[in-house]
Amino acid sequence: MKKRIKASGIILGVGALLMAAGYYFIVQNSSGAGEISEVADKIEEREGQEVEAEKPETGEDEADMKEVRLQINLHQMTHQKIIADKKKGAIEMTPDNIDDLLTIVEANKDHYEHSDFYETTLTAWKQSDFSNAVHVHNTIWDWHGGTVGRATGLMTAEQERAFVEKHYR
Structure with missing residues (x-):
């Protein structure tokens, strides 16, 4: 025994x-899994709730937004436009959100490593040109060591309407 x-x-x-x-x-x-995956995993842990945001998460002072947070906001905004097997997080791509992020980029132009990329991206979006969304998504995805959810194309208008309805309405 x-x-x-x-x-x-x-x-x-x-x-x-x-x-x-x-x-x-x-x-x-x-x-090395990447900041986007870590943040998105934390968001998903909120008892399976869908991520909803009327404005990008900016902290107390929008002008002081960390570059990584800006990247995550841009990345999550592209989810409204792109096709991918897996998407974690979503921020609605509204004119106000685009303007807010553009203001932040302009205020931090000398501090952000990729400020030209962000400014070009947001300026196109402000003019309703979202043709760069796949490139923007995958560039940020690569910067953060993404392993799943690479964008493969742009959604149709119908797919985007369904995405917006599901995540924001």
Whole structure:
């Protein structure tokens, strides 16, 4: 009987060590998974609620928005226009949201590494030209080490209406 208890204890101990080692390995290797995936995963954890935002998340002072947050907002705005197998997060691509982000980019032009990219993107969007949405999505996706959900094309007007209805109305 003592041998069984001892053997069970050893098996449980080894199992716990393997689980801890596995967890450590996963945490260490997922650090490059990308900011977009991490933030989107946190959003999805909110009990499966759909992400809804009338305005991009900007923090207390819009002029001080971190570049990574701006990238995430742009990325999530493209979800309204692009086709992808998986999309995490969504911010409605409204004229107000576009204007707000353009103001932020202009205020941080000297601080953002990719300010020309953001300004070109948002200026086109402000003029209702969304033909760059796939390129914008995949560029930011690449910057953040995306592994799933690469954009493959633009939605039709009908697909976009359905997306807007599902996520914002």
